[in-house]
Amino acid sequence: MINKAGLALAVLSALVTSFGAQALEPLRVAADPVPHAQILAYIQKIDPQLNLKVIEIPNGVNSNELLVHGDVDANYFQHLPYLQSQEQALGEKLAVAATVHIEPLGIYSHRHKSFADVPVKGTVAVPNNVTNLSRALYLLQDNGLIKLKPGFNDPAADQATPKDIAENPKQLKILEIESPQIPRSLDDVDLAVINGNYALDAGLVPAKDALGLEKAEHNPYANILVTTPKLEHDPRIAQLAKDLTSPEVAKYITDNFAGSVIPVAGGKP
Structure with a gap:
């Protein structure tokens, strides 16, 4: 018979093993090739411990449908008004993990x-x-x-x-x-x-x-990192959100896109 201390240790061991297995799994992120996948590729360089699998999405593929169906863990390509229209069309609620940049129309x-x-x-x-x-x-x-x-x-x-x-x-x-x-x-x-x-x-x-x-000031169309409510508090999502809104990534965006992509200060929406 397992005593209470032994049972607690077994449960703790199982949780640690589960978390470790999750941490080893790549975070699958659907992204448009430009500039989103380029920004994610830069994050892979500066934060190699974050195991990212960037999936570049061809035209005509709905990244929100991929997210809802579990084919990816997050996507990075859209702004909030578009997400809201997609939630209505799909009948699903998704979660905004970070607000990253503006691409002026x-x-x-x-x-x-x-x-x-x-x-x-x-x-x-x-x-x-x-x-x-x-x-x-x-x-x-x-x-x-x-x-x-x-x-x-x-x-x-x-x-x-x-x-x-x-x-x-x-x-x-x-x-x-x-x-x-x-x-x-x-x-x-x-x-x-x-x-x-x-x-x-x-x-x-x-x-x-x-x-x-478009002007960047007070622009409601900032591009966002989106995931599911189930994964909203996943440590991998939290780390990616932190990276995307970091000063290093803001500098990368400013240096490489010459005002055509503008980083958003503040991070969380």
Whole structure:
């Protein structure tokens, strides 16, 4: 018969063994190739004890579905408004582990050097997903190209669609296109509103090439590290969150992306 002390020791030994086994398992993180996977690769260099398995996600694969189905332990590619729309669509609640950086949305053109050159009835390619479509419309408004109806004041809370455009002096035609495909449309449209990661992936430098660029200050679209509620307090997630919001990673982002990716101070959302 095992006495109480022996039983407690056995339970403690089992817990230690379980924790050790978990610690040895790689943390599987789904990420867009640019800049997310690049930032994670840097973390692998500065924190080799954190066993990361970075899974670069091709266009068309939903990283939140992978997370919900247990195919990955975390993902790093999205902002909070997009996550909230995904939680509603998937019927699942996920957890934000860290707020890391901002990729300013930009307006680009291969045809024009300024907004004044854009012709009447010109074409504008915008993302077709709900949150980034709204984000694009606010950016077009900020640059004087359209005006939204009264009541659309908060980009994070008041999501706009083309039906919410009140004034369109150049009668611009809004074309909704899948975000990853928009850089390929630059030769075919007058303006294209492109997410920062897809702009970088296409060889564009948002801070230099964009005719109009989102401001980083008070920007609600910071990119986040997301996991499941079950793994929210996993020590590997905690360590990755600490690394992602560290001064070393902030410096790496600042030094390597020239204002096209901007680190967020403060870490936790």
